Amino acid sequence: EEQREVVPGLAAELADEVEKLDLGVHTGFSTMTRDDESGLLDQNERVTERIDELRSGRFDYLIALDDRRVCRDEYLRVIQYAAGQGNTEIVYAGEVNEDDLTFDLKRRIERDTKEEEIEKSRRAIERRKQQGYDHGRPRFGMTYDANGHYQVPGEEFDTVTEIFQLDNAE
Incomplete structure (x- = not known):
């Protein structure tokens, strides 16, 4: 609930137009296993489309409550890399330990x-x-x-x- 309240507010402060991608709870993890049809995060079509859009520079910001709301495993690096390629700034509403x-x-x-x-x-x-x-x-x-x-x-x-x-x- 917190992220559904806080993140849209931050997004509205940073950008004129906001697009929301809410994957629900079932896709929070990715094991980066490409041959598993179980609907993992890195195989979710909506996510892979957004990764392509991040790479292309379509978005100025990627906003989340914290890094675990973006991805809970090494797939976060893929998302961060794509954002970097597209010059998209990743902004977190909450505390993130980047160590x-x-x-x-x-x-x-x-x-x-x-x-x-x-x-x-x-x-x-x-x-x-x-x-x-x-x-x-x-x-x-x-x-x-x-x-x-x-x-x-x-x-x-x-x-x-x-x-x-x-x-x-x-």
């Missing part, structure tokens, strides 16, 4: 932690597959049973049924 050792230590710990979480998730999915359980986000109209093993009709299942009935009626 290289502190940066490197924090990012290494965060990266290791995230990679452990990803690996645990992959193992959990594999276990579910081996046990014959459903996995992943339930399809529209479905939910998981009380044990969390199988997808069963949920609150919006009637909507799904109606859609199929209307489709077949034509």
Whole structure:
């Protein structure tokens, strides 16, 4: 919430026109793995387009609450380099420790932690597959049973049924 309040105010002070890129919480990390289709930050099309725009000099400023809101691993260096190429100034609303050792230590710990979480998730999915359980986000109209093993009709299942009935009626 703080960044959604503070950053737009700073942006309005610095620039006449402001463009917002809010990626939400699901893309905060990048492991800079190019062959993984999991939607990581460095593979997000909106981010890669902005990197190209930074390189081309389209923006005067890149504004964030702190460097961790831009990127939590070494991909920050890619963003910083692109900003430098396009003569874009990176401005932070909050405190940023730019000491290289502190940066490197924090990012290494965060990266290791995230990679452990990803690996645990992959193992959990594999276990579910081996046990014959459903996995992943339930399809529209479905939910998981009380044990969390199988997808069963949920609150919006009637909507799904109606859609199929209307489709077949034509």
